[in-house]
Amino acid sequence: MVPAVANRRAADELRAFRRDAGVSMTELCRAIYAEHGDSVSVQNETIAVANLARIVDATLAIANRKGFAAMSLRDLARRTGLSLGGLYAYFQSKDELVAVIQRQGQRQIEQVLRRQVDQHVTARARLDEAIRAHVLLSEILRPWFVFLYMEARHLGQAERRQAVAMEEATEEIFAAIIREGQADGSFRDTDALAAAAMLKAVLQDWYLKHGKHGRRGQTAAGYARAVQELATRYLAPTPMEEITV
Amino acid sequence: MVPAVANRRAADELRAFRRDAGVSMTELCRAIYAEHGDSVSVQNETIAVANLARIVDATLAIANRKGFAAMSLRDLARRTGLSLGGLYAYFQSKDELVAVIQRQGQRQIEQVLRRQVDQHVTARARLDEAIRAHVLLSEILRPWFVFLYMEARHLGQAERRQAVAMEEATEEIFAAIIREGQADGSFRDTDALAAAAMLKAVLQDWYLKHGKHGRRGQTAAGYARAVQELATRYLAPTPMEEITV
């Protein structure tokens, strides 16, 4: 296939996923407003969600570039167009802002991942879909994924503990699928959790090193296929004559 | 093998590597003093190197926990036992401190990696050694590796550009070995750079998620073997009868 055609197909696949998965900045901010409405003193939902989206968008953009700790609320005010005082109508403190983004991001990501995986039956298909969904979702919500990864270690103890738990839950989705495949003989017998951890590391590279992959002409859909192939080869049942290693 | 025995062997391997590779905090700080002596106003080398070691050690510890931006020089003074003014005998500004640690860390890591790889001849042996050396070195210098990874994006443009270049150079070490193996038929034909990138992602997981691996009882030497197996299976030449994919 000509590269240009492959790129177009990859873009199509991404667009279709975005539509089906139903994730967007607006949707996520509506969820934040619904759940943390107490912290938001603005009553009008339309206004509140729109401004929350600008605030979250700007926070992710600035924090991705220079880190949340180095982002000042004056940076945030400038980029959102709101004033310093105006910002405080949407969160109680800078610390609460990072906590809200963390919690809502974790929840949505895990939801989408589970929903996508559950549309398939066989272990092979479920593993491929988990990989594909993770890459495409992290492409759509890249700043959000980077923020969750980079800022988790700077949270308070309780919040950090929960972030770690949520991340291991995502890993366990992969491990469970691998164990299913081992039970029905489609995957070889190896430490499922360790295999899941390695797959996850490769999946995270997609959004953490986005610049590099982009420079190399890699697409999200293409990367997903490469990781699927890695999983396939790593987990392929060992032929009898090769057991003597 | 009983786990306790395996753990002991793993610890032995790590100790042997530490001795052979000849890397240590003191050695690295001696290199910093030799190269950035202009910024250090302290003449006595023994004193200077000892205090540099305390400063670098404390910087890495604090930055790993809450990020370099959130580390104040008062934090650093408390942990090193030096005063605010005393710190400034060892660097000209907080920004210079992060830049020095970055540059010296990058240099030493790449040196050790190349030296270890060049002790072997065949592509298989060189790849296995590159993987082993990366895991063991990142185990010894874990705070340093984490610092390089997490704080690179907060540097100035010029410094960041160089950090990215150095990281891709490390990746190219792996890619070159894979190409050698493809040329002599010991590895299958696939995108060598993409394969190197995936391996590197898995290698980075070892130090970025150190807590998780530790909790699961994984050792550095054991992790290295797991990654070697991943590389072996992913790069194994495809048997004739399976080509019809």
Added chain:
DNA sequence: ATTCATCTATCGAACGTTCGTCCGATATTG
């Protein structure tokens, strides 16, 4: 051996800036 002058490494108070946060004033809306 003692003294004194010099040099070195370290100290910690102080400076100007910027930070997160608050709150009375103002603009906008139904």
Added chain:
DNA sequence: CAATATCGGACGAACGTTCGATAGATGAAT
């Protein structure tokens, strides 16, 4: 006109950085 949403200046705390003071070591002169 009342309610709501936003504004921007002000506040104390904490920041990176500077600099004159100081304690200890060194070495030459007495």
